[in-house]
Each structure stands twice: as C-alpha cells, then as structure tokens.
Amino acid sequence: MPKLGKVRAQKEKTVTESRELILAFETSCDETSVAVVENGEHILSNFVATQIKSHQRFGGVVPEVASRHHIEEITIGIRKALTEADVTPEELTAVAVTYGPGLVGSLLIGVTAAKTFAFAHHLPLVPVNHMAGHIYAARYVEPLTFPSLGLLVSGGHTQIVLMKAAGEFEIIGDTRDDAAGEAFDKVGRVLGIPYPAGKEIDRLAHEGHDTFNFPRAMIHEANYDFSFSGLKSAFINTVHNADQRGEQLDRADLAASFQASVVDVLVTKVLSALERYQVKQLVLAGGVAANHGLRDALKVKMARFAPQTKLVAAPLALCGDNAAMIGAAAHIAYAKGDRADMSLNADPSLEFPWLTGVEA
Amino acid sequence: MKVLALDTSNQPMSVALLVDQKVIAKKTTATQLDHSVQLMPTITELMADQQWQPEDLDRLVVAQGPGSYTGLRIAVTTAKTLAATLHIQLVGVSSLAVLAGSVQTEGTFVSPIFDARNTQLYAGLYQIKNGQPVLVIADQHTNIPDWTAQLNAAGHPVTLIGELTRYHDALADALNVPATFTEGDANLPDAGVLGKLGMPLKAIDDIDSFVPQYLRLSPAEAQWAAAHPGEDHKNYVEEV
Numbered sequence: 250m251p252k253l254g255k256v257r258a259q260k261e262k263t264v265t266e267s268r269e270l271i272l273a274f275e276t277s278c279d280e281t282s283v284a285v286v287e288n289g290e291h292i293l294s295n296f297v298a299t300q301i302k303s304h305q306r307f308g309g310v311v312p313e314v315a316s317r318h319h320i321e322e323i324t325i326g327i328r329k330a331l332t333e334a335d336v337t338p339e340e341l342t343a344v345a346v347t348y349g350p351g352l353v354g355s356l357l358i359g360v361t362a363a364k365t366f367a368f369a370h371h372l373p374l375v376p377v378n379h380m381a382g383h384i385y386a387a388r389y390v391e392p393l394t395f396p397s398l399g400l401l402v403s404g405g406h407t408q409i410v411l412m413k414a415a416g417e418f419e420i421i422g423d424t425r426d427d428a429a430g431e432a433f434d435k436v437g438r439v440l441g442i443p444y445p446a447g448k449e450i451d452r453l454a455h456e457g458h459d460t461f462n463f464p465r466a467m468i469h470e471a472n473y474d475f476s477f478s479g480l481k482s483a484f485i486n487t488v489h490n491a492d493q494r495g496e497q498l499d500r501a502d503l504a505a506s507f508q509a510s511v512v513d514v515l516v517t518k519v520l521s522a523l524e525r526y527q528v529k530q531l532v533l534a535g536g537v538a539a540n541h542g543l544r545d546a547l548k549v550k551m552a553r554f555a556p557q558t559k560l561v562a563a564p565l566a567l568c569g570d571n572a573a574m575i576g577a578a579a580h581i582a583y584a585k586g587d588r589a590d591m592s593l594n595a596d597p598s599l600e601f602p603w604l605t606g607v608e609a
Numbered sequence: 610m611k612v613l614a615l616d617t618s619n620q621p622m623s624v625a626l627l628v629d630q631k632v633i634a635k636k637t638t639a640t641q642l643d644h645s646v647q648l649m650p651t652i653t654e655l656m657a658d659q660q661w662q663p664e665d666l667d668r669l670v671v672a673q674g675p676g677s678y679t680g681l682r683i684a685v686t687t688a689k690t691l692a693a694t695l696h697i698q699l700v701g702v703s704s705l706a707v708l709a710g711s712v713q714t715e716g717t718f719v720s721p722i723f724d725a726r727n728t729q730l731y732a733g734l735y736q737i738k739n740g741q742p743v744l745v746i747a748d749q750h751t752n753i754p755d756w757t758a759q760l761n762a763a764g765h766p767v768t769l770i771g772e773l774t775r776y777h778d779a780l781a782d783a784l785n786v787p788a789t790f791t792e793g794d795a796n797l798p799d800a801g802v803l804g805k806l807g808m809p810l811k812a813i814d815d816i817d818s819f820v821p822q823y824l825r826l827s828p829a830e831a832q833w834a835a836a837h838p839g840e841d842h843k844n845y846v847e848e849v
Contacts, residue, residue: 281846296848303845306833313678313827317820318846320682324693325817338694354679357645358686364649365690369663591649 269342271583272330272366273576276319276359277351277379278404279303279310283326284572285334285341289580290388293334295573298322305443309434316354323362330572338370345375345579347382348589349599350405356595364591375579376589378599379570380406381418383534385581386563386574393561394529400519402543403535404430404445407515409473409522411604412532416581419604421526422473422518429511430537432477436484436507440500450504451540457501459509461487468514473522473607480510512546519547523555530559539568610667613652613691614804617644617684618676618704619723619772624651625800626659630808632801634659639797644683652687666697670807672798673701674822675731675748676723681821689819698812699819702803708770709735709742710802711795718745720760722771722780725750730776731824732756734763741806750825757783772796 268287275282279300285293300318304310331337346363349356367374384399399410399418407429409422427435430447437446440453463483466476484507491498523531533547544562551560567574612627622644623637634655638647656663671688674681681704692699708721715737723731729752735742746759757780760767766787769780777790813819826834834840 298846298848300846302847306845307829311827311829314829316678316682317823317827320686320689320820321818322846323686324689327690327694328817354682357679358682361645361649361683361686362690365687366694368649368653369691369694371663591653592646594643594645 268340269580269583270336270340271375271576271579272327272341272344273377273572273579274344274346274359274363275379275382275570275572275575276323276355277347277349278355278570279315279318280570281319281322281326281358282570282572283330284576285330285336286573286576286580289577292389292573292576293336294330295571296326296330296333297571298326301445308438309444310352312352312354315352316358319355319358323358327362327366341370341372343373343375343579343583345377345575345582347379347575348376348593349379349596351379351595351597353595353597356597360593360595364593368591373583374589374593375583375587376593377575377578377582378418378601379575380408380410380601381416381578381582382574383563384410384412384418384532385577386534386567386571387532387561388577389564389567389573390561393532396526396528397530397532398519398522398526398528399532399534400515401535402429402515402537404428404434406535407475407477409519410601411526416585418601420601421522421604421607422475424475424477426476426478427481429475429477429515430535432481432511433537435481439485439488440503445536447537447540450508451542453501453504454508454542455505457499457503457505459506460499460502461506463506463510465510465514468517473518475514475518477511480507508540508542512543515543516546516550520550520554523551523558528558530561531555533560533562534568536569538563539565611661611665612668612670612804612808613656613666614670614800614807615648615652615684615688616672616704616707616798616800616803617648617680618672618674618798619680620677621797622647622651623798623800623803624648624655625804626655626661627801627804627808630805632804635799635801637797637799644680648683648687663691664695666691666695668698668700668807668812670700670702670804672704672707672803674704675725675750675824676704678821678823681823685819685821689816693816699816700807700810700812701819701822702806702810703733703748703822704798705731705733705748706735706742706744706806707798707803708796709733709737710806711799712737712742712768712770712791713740715740718763718765718767720767720769722756722769722773722776724772724775725825728752730756734760734767748822748824753779753783761785770796
C-alpha cells in the first residue's frame with residue numbers, strides 16, 4: 250500500500266460560500282499594500298505603506314529604491330492586513346496580486362510574496378491587472394453596472410476604457426505621449442512643488458484663473474486619444490520666457506491655466522465617448538481621479554450633456570495605489586476563473602486590449 | 610529537521626531540500642531563465658517529489674547576498690514570506706560563502722568573486738576549516754586593483770571561484786600570490802552546501818527586517834548620502 254503522505258489537493262472554494270475572503274497584494278510602484286476584502290465589496294483591512302517621503306529626495310520614484318522599500322514592508326503588510334481583518338490564512342478563499350503594469354522590480358516583490366503565500370496555504374492565485382484594480386476602486390461607492398466606460402487617469406496612464414461586462418476591459422482611447430499625472434509632476438517641478446504635485450496644483454488652481462490659455466491638444470480630433478507633452482512644453486516655455494524677462498508670473502493662474510487645459514481635454518473626450526457609447530456608468534479612477542477640478546467638471550458637464558450616465562468616482566482614499574481595489578477586481582476575476590500558477594511573472598507593460606476597430 | 614535552501618543571487622539558481630545535514634533533493638540551473646518564473650515551480654516540484662508539505666518545513670536557508678539586486682530579492686522575499694506566515698526558522702548565509710563552501714580541500718584559502726558589472730566585483734576571502742568556509746576578509750563591493758591588493762597583502766596562495774572568464778587575465782596579472790582558478794560546475798552555487806552552512810546558525814528573530822545584503826547603496830541613495838552627510842536614512846516609509 251503506497252503511503253499517500255499529507256498531499257492535499259489545492260482547495261478551490263466555491264463562490265456560493267457565504268464569506269469569500271481574498272488577500273490582495275499591490276506593489277506596482279511606491280506603495281506596499283496588502284488588503285483583505287470580503288465578497289468583493291467590504292474592506293476588512295487595507296495596509297498601505299507609502300514611500301513618497303523617500304522618493305521626494307530624488308524628485309520622483311527611483312525604481313531600485315522602491316524595490317528595496319517593498320521587501321522591507323511586505324511581511325509587515327501581510328501580518329497587519331490579516332490581524333486587522335481578524336482573518337486566519339485558513340479562512341481565506343484566494344490570494345490576488347497585481348502583476349502589471351508597473352515597475353518590474355516593485356511588481357516582483359508582490360508577485361513573489363503572493364505566490365509564496367498561496368503555496369504556503371494551498372490557496373488559488375488570481376492575477377490582477379493594476380488598471381482593473383483602479384477601476385474597481387469605484388466598486389466601494391456602488392456596484393458597477395454594464396456597459397460602462399472608465400476614465401483612468403494616473404501618473405502612468407490616461408485611458409478611456411469600455412467595459413461591456415464585468416471583468417472585460419477594452420481601450421478606446423489612450424495618451425500618445427505623457428500621462429496626465431506625469432504632466433502634473435513635471436509642471437510641479439517648474440513651480441517648485443515636490444512630487445507628487447497633483448494635490449498642490451489642484452489647490453493652487455482653485456485660487457487662480459485660466460489666463461494663459463494653454464493649448465488643448467487633440468481636443469477636436471475624431472478619436473478618444475490624448476496628448477499632454479505639448480501642454481507641458483507650452484507651460485515650461487511660458488515660465489522660462491518670463492524668467493528671462495525678469496517677470497514673475499502668478500503661480501495660481503499658472504496652475505489654474507494648466508489644470509483647465511488638462512480637465513477640458515479629458516472632459517471633452519469623455520463626453521464624446523459617452524455620446525458614441527451609451528453606457529450606464531462612467532467610472533473615474535486612478536491617482537488623478539482625486540483631482541477636485543476634474544471631479545467637479547465631470548459632474549457638471551455630465552449632468553448637462555450625458556444625464557443618462559451616472560458618474561461613479563473612486564473614493565478619494567482609494568484613488569492612489571492600494572490593495573483593496575485589487576481585492577475588488579480579484580472578486581470578479583476569481584468568479585470568471587482567472588488563475589495563475591507558480592510561474593506567474595511580473596509584466597511591467599501589461600495593457601488591456603484595444604477595442605477592435607478603434608486602434609489608433 | 611526539514612530544510613529548504615534557496616539561492617537566486619546571480620544568474621544560476623539552486624534549490625535543495627535537506628534532512629539535517631543530508632541533501633535529499635536538489636536542482637541547480639545555469640540558464641538565463643527568469644528566477645521569478647522558475648523558483649516557485651522548482652520548490653513545488655522538489656517538495657511534491659518528497660511528499661513534503663510547506664507546513665512540514667522546519668527551517669529556511671537563503672543566500673542573502675551579495676549578488677544581483679533583483680535576483681536576491683526573489684529568494685529573500687520567498688524565504689521571509691514562507692518563514693513569517695508558517696512560523697518557520699529563517700537564516701541567511703553569504704552568497705559568496707556558498708561558493709567558497711564548495712571547495713573541499715582543508716586549509717585552502719578561497720576567494721569567491723561575483724561580477725558586479727562595470728569592472729566592479731563582490732568578493733570575500735575564506736579559509737576551509739573542518740570542511741567549512743571561515744571568513745578571513747569580509748564580503749565587500751570592490752574592484753580588481755583593490756581586491757587583488759588585499760589578497761596580495763594577505764599573502765596566502767588563493768583559489769578564485771566564480772564566473773571569472775571576463776576578469777581572469779586582469780586578476781592573474783595583478784596577483785603576486787599563487788592563484789588557482791576553478792572551472793566549470795564548481796563555479797555554480799550549490800543549495801546543498803548552502804543548507805549545510807545554514808544548519809548551525811541561529812534563526813533570525815526579526816523576520817520583517819530581513820533584507821538582502823546588497824553591500825552597495827543604489828546610485829540614487831549614494832548620491833543623496835554624499836550630498837547630505839550625517840542625515841538619517843530611516844523612516845522614509847509611512848503607513849497611511
């Protein structure tokens with residue numbers, strides 16, 4: 250009689266069980282985050298350790314520095330997330346992890362820790378696209394209904410995404426050069442605002458007026474694509490030319506003019522997409538979704554020009570990178586049967602597919 | 610005692626299972642496959658063959674550095690995550706000591722060397738005593754003129770071990786002590802050796818703080834430290 254040993258089949262609990270508990274990992278950039286999410290809708294814990302202060306020394310995220318911080322924080326995050334949620338590994342249904350896009354060295358810490366944790370506790374592993382996570386942060390406001398459109402605005406992305414059904418994402422518009430958040434940080438540098446500059450520019454913008462009339466690139470083109478590098482150059486040139494003349498420009502007006510250009514382009518393109526795709530919701534997500542100028546303008550314009558579509562903006566506290574949003578996206582991915590095996594690797598340039606026929 | 614030993618410090622990867630001092634399964638690869646892709650499947654396969662469950666493990670021994678930054682982080686993240694979540698003992702061993710430990714001849718002075726790129730090296734000097742590598746000159750980030758000067762000053766005949774083809778001539782020219790260069794498989798890390806080196810060590814108390822021994826600041830940190838002498842390097846990461 251051969252000895253069977255203690256070999257156990259990997260447990261695959263069914264979603265019909267009352268409590269689906271997902272341990273989610275997010276380490277794609279400069280936040281180490283681990284969360285426990287129940288049934289894709291309740292955040293039981295959301296540990297986030299941010300490295301912003303470290304990278305501020307360098308004026309932006311330094312990948313090797315980020316990776317070194319992640320490995321210092323990862324086991325603290327796992328322990329604190331489980332303790333705060335009052336959940337044991339045995340109670341978990343699955344482990345989920347962001348495997349891209351992002352910085353490869355940063356992603357690898359989360360991917361490696363998630364694989365190891367899943368192996369240690371015989372749990373299924375659910376791979377999650379970071380951008381799907383951002384969209385599902387809005388799930389904590391209200392359930393997503395389909396079809397819907399997502400406006401994803403962050404330091405690395407500026408995209409309009411069509412979601413025909415839960416867990417299906419197709420790009421209909423993308424930036425041709427800089428991401429909107431990247432433009433905020435570069436302009437912030439010129440204004441002497443430390444990275445990440447979005448919040449301070451947003452604040453300054455509310456004290457100023459759009460007096461500089463910066464360009465609105467591609468705003469009238471018949472596509473949903475963006476370009477922000479021309480705006481960034483126009484801004485920098487304006488400031489440098491004034492400097493050479495010994496002139497001091499009003500910082501609040503500069504910020505207001507820059508933000509007005511970004512918001513104008515984003516809102517105009519979104520309204521045009523909403524006209525073409527009749528959807529139930531517009532999901533606003535990503536780090537720049539925290540921008541009050543953008544949130545307010547979308548609310549006002551959509552009420553007037555797209556009243557049939559509901560604006561669902563990700564909660565302010567979940568606009569930045571966090572694992573709770575990964576847990577919410579993983580709930581859908583788990584139900585769809587998305588699984589990764591132990592060979593899962595980081596994919597720094599992971600992208601949603603383009604909607605067929607829309608490719609730029 | 611059931612031990613899992615893993616080394617992904619450089620391009621090769623080595624994983625071993627030991628019961629006390631006896632290696633019962635081992636896999637070493639020298640290909641350029643991504644460690645992220647191959648480490649966990651290798652661990653899973655070796656353990657399944659032995660019908661070991663993760664919770665059966667008593668101790669993890671990991672090559673802690675120096676080496677490739679990304680490579681080190683794969684094995685160290687795996688080791689610290691397993692150790693923390695299953696409450697298994699964790700010990701780290703110098704990646705250079707692992708290479709030195711493959712030399713058997715008693716009394717030999719061994720200098721394991723890794724290529725740190727841009728004509729830089731990671732190196733240390735060990736002597737084999739009672740079959741174990743004993744540290745003589747600490748592991749360090751160095752270069753050919755500096756390291757060969759230290760070996761010359763030490764004055765012992767030395768065996769150099771590591772993937773040294775690129776630096777063979779430069780090292781041989783600069784050394785004025787008798788030098789032997791190892792070849793072939795001897796230059797691959799052996800997780801069996803690693804496991805045995807880790808057996809007598811005291812387990813780490815604070816697993817959270819366990820990180821690779823990089824032996825070098827990142828370029829950004831080095832520049833910042835030079836521009837800000839005396840400033841604290843800690844507490845840059847905040848829980849929010």
